[in-house]
Amino acid sequence: MKTLFTEAVIIDMVDGTRAIQNGNLAIADGVITYVGPALTIEEHDQYDEVVSCKGKAILPGFVNTHGHLAMTLLRGYADDLPLQQWLQNEIWPIEAKMNTEHISAGTNLAALEMIQGGTTTCLDMYHDMDAVANVVEQSGLRARLTRSCFGFGDDALRKSSLEEATSFARRWNGAADGRITTMMAPHSPYTCGPEFIRQFVEKATELGIPIHTHMSETKAEVELNIREYGARPVEHLDKLGFFDIPSLVAHAVHLTEEEIALLAEKNVKIAHNPGSNLKLGSGIAPITQMIAHGMRPSLATDGAASNNNLDLLEEIQLAALIHKGHLQDPLAVPAKMALAMGTVYGAEALFLEKEIGTLEIGKQADFITLDLTQAHMQPQTDVVSHIVYSAARSDVQDVYVQGKPLMKNREMLTIDSEKVIFEANQAFENLRG
Ligand SMILES: CSC[C@H]1O[C@@H](n2cnc3c(O)ncnc32)[C@H](O)[C@@H]1O
Numbered sequence: 001m002k003t004l005f006t007e008a009v010i011i012d013m014v015d016g017t018r019a020i021q022n023g024n025l026a027i028a029d030g031v032i033t034y035v036g037p038a039l040t041i042e043e044h045d046q047y048d049e050v051v052s053c054k055g056k057a058i059l060p061g062f063v064n065t066h067g068h069l070a071m072t073l074l075r076g077y078a079d080d081l082p083l084q085q086w087l088q089n090e091i092w093p094i095e096a097k098m099n100t101e102h103i104s105a106g107t108n109l110a111a112l113e114m115i116q117g118g119t120t121t122c123l124d125m126y127h128d129m130d131a132v133a134n135v136v137e138q139s140g141l142r143a144r145l146t147r148s149c150f151g152f153g154d155d156a157l158r159k160s161s162l163e164e165a166t167s168f169a170r171r172w173n174g175a176a177d178g179r180i181t182t183m184m185a186p187h188s189p190y191t192c193g194p195e196f197i198r199q200f201v202e203k204a205t206e207l208g209i210p211i212h213t214h215m216s217e218t219k220a221e222v223e224l225n226i227r228e229y230g231a232r233p234v235e236h237l238d239k240l241g242f243f244d245i246p247s248l249v250a251h252a253v254h255l256t257e258e259e260i261a262l263l264a265e266k267n268v269k270i271a272h273n274p275g276s277n278l279k280l281g282s283g284i285a286p287i288t289q290m291i292a293h294g295m296r297p298s299l300a301t302d303g304a305a306s307n308n309n310l311d312l313l314e315e316i317q318l319a320a321l322i323h324k325g326h327l328q329d330p331l332a333v334p335a336k337m338a339l340a341m342g343t344v345y346g347a348e349a350l351f352l353e354k355e356i357g358t359l360e361i362g363k364q365a366d367f368i369t370l371d372l373t374q375a376h377m378q379p380q381t382d383v384v385s386h387i388v389y390s391a392a393r394s395d396v397q398d399v400y401v402q403g404k405p406l407m408k409n410r411e412m413l414t415i416d417s418e419k420v421i422f423e424a425n426q427a428f429e430n431l432r433g
């Protein structure tokens with residue numbers, strides 16, 4: 001099936017963020033076959049379908065590089081607490097009661113919310129990942145999935161959770177026509193001992209997949225790491241070989257200049273979670289220093305219990321705004337950079353840059369359209385500026401992954417919204433008891 005999308009403003013995210021006015025995008029068999037100026041009417045004959053995108057922008061789908069999808073069930077469950085108190089007293093006790101049905105219901109709700117907000121690729125680290133992978137497969141989303149582990153308990157428990165994580169990673173890597181890829185993920189240096197983390201590094205190396213963890217999220221975490229291991233988290237993980245293989249760390253809020261230099265040298269990818277870091281009062285990650293070191297940080301929501309939504313556009317907006325205010329510098333994170341963080345840098349962070357992140361011939365047809373006709377998008381001066389500073393998630397009109405429509409003119413095509421919302425509420429009621 002060959003489809004041509006016409007009359008769009010195309011933001012391909014290739015060279016900076018040029019906007020192609022009256023642009024055309026062609027796709028065939030899930031892959032982009034043309035991006036550029038309008039083709040002639042005669043050339044339209046080569047296509048099975050021609051879709052007008054008049055009044056719409058076409059851009060790569062958003063990439064959410066760190067989250068816990070099923071935590072949508074815990075949205076609003078425990079607000080306004082610092083990280084450790086939030087996790088230990090509220091989140092972990094209720095998560096311990098979650099079964100496969102709860103995880104499926106929460107993940108379905110997350111998939112619905114992400115598609116409606118223009119996210120086409122996400123990372124999920126959680127438990128019961130077969131249930132998550134089944135939801136991802138059916139929703140049509142693209143995802144990097146990982147069965148994340150804590151190092152609590154005895155050796156037998158750690159051994160079985162590592163085996164479960166490894167077996168999941170092996171079974172699902174490349175599944176769903178390549179939309180699902182996997183990685184390995186010890187939860188964090190404060191919940192996993194050094195030997196356990198080293199075993200994750202070994203397994204990721206053996207499987208040839210990336211590794212991921214939470215790192216340097218709060219000041220208290222850094223202090224604890226120094227007390228326990230005599231080193232800050234970056235040095236600690238470096239000694240364990242974590243950064244000698246493709247690695248992605250979430251948060252990276254509390255870093256020294258030397259740590260940023262090391263992460264840059266080792267090409268470590270960053271998932272910046274501005275909304276979650278603000279809500280938990282964790283701090284503001286040194287994104288401009290990372291950029292000065294040549295790093296290309298990506299964006300993420302984290303779970304919906306600490307955000308409280310999975311709106312990647314909001315994270316793009318936060319990234320563009322908070323660093324300006326914090327540093328009293330309006331140039332801190334320009335609009336173009338913020339949009340790159342939410343798209344092309346996200347693809348790089350998930351080691352999927354050959355497949356997605358830009359609109360280029362040969363890449364996967366993962367793209368979204370945004371309505372440019374609403375009042376808050378006028379006058380049509382600078383589309384990138386409008387997307388970053390003015391657009392809302394409800395402006396997302398169409399969502400395609402691998403050339404397959406998941407939402408058309410805001411109608412969901414792979415998910416029964418009413419059913420998913422009903423089941424999520426039921427699952428939460430059941431969980432609360
Ligand atoms: C082992 S599954 C993932 C685990 O991570 C927890 N989590 C959610 N948000 C955060 C965060 O900001 N920092 C650290 N850990 C977090 C989640 O509740 C799961 O238990």
Ligand SMILES: [Zn+2]
Nearest residue numbers: 067250302303
């Ligand atoms: Zn997290």
